[in-house]
Amino acid sequence: MSETDILDTGVLDTGVPMARIAAARVVGPSHLEITWAAGNRGGRTETVDVAPLIGSYKVYRPLRGDAALFATARLIDEGDAIAWDGPDLEMSADLIETIAEQEMDSAEFARFLKRNKLTQEAAAALLGRSRRQIGYYLNPGPVPRIVALACFGYEALAARRRSDAA
Template sequence: MKTPPRIETARVTGDLKLEIGWSTGETLPVDLSDLAQPPFDALRTPDFFARMTRDEWGHGLDWPDGLGLGADRLYELSRRQAGLPTASEFNDWMQRNGLSLASAAESLGMTRRMIAHYRTGSRPIPKVVGLACLGWESRRRQRAA
């Protein structure tokens, strides 16, 4: 991601669960259960997990002994878990369909600039845009058949 959102707030809500407030204005829950394998297995200890801190600039979350997760990974994971489109999915859609910024913008009826934001993750992708991408691709396949 070129300019991932910054973490503005983060709080522990349960075992391996956090709620993160993003610079995009979103507040999303995230479950780190799937990440709790080495070296992240230390997160399974509730006291250790509770010692989470936001780094000074909001670029990630840190735990003792140098363990940390970057904002880009956490943002992608939290949006995916919430059922929202992610920058990597949007970028994959563009690549799969051979779309440039300009052609993706034309296909979705948007500006090239907004497509660039969605592609890099610097702006949250609305659910309706994710659905539009799925519909556009489905229709394209039907026409090709």
């Protein structure tokens, strides 16, 4: 795309598809089941815990501990955001996609171990956790966000090292 195209259309195409939500429903306190229409997760349906967002931004303060208000979640702007009853209670699809990318469930954790040829003992040493905790992460349920981020970081670092060595 040339500079003239940008001036003519007012659109800058980065080649990265913007997140868009096809469907959303509340499935628990601070948990939304999201079906992605577009973006990095397009075509997937997954449960996303938005508690880190609700706890981090003042604008979401009314949602903290108010299950009835959280239950009013609905799609707006053709799937570009989710809104709740109340003033300025909107969360963009991009923001939700970002938090979804930072989550990991037990199946993803098991795939991380397999991809990286890690035993539970090696993973415990790598992640600074006990062998027992690693076993818990392999049981159904979410993996703590800090552990998921450490796993993602480990893989990014390993990929960079492979690239540098090539």
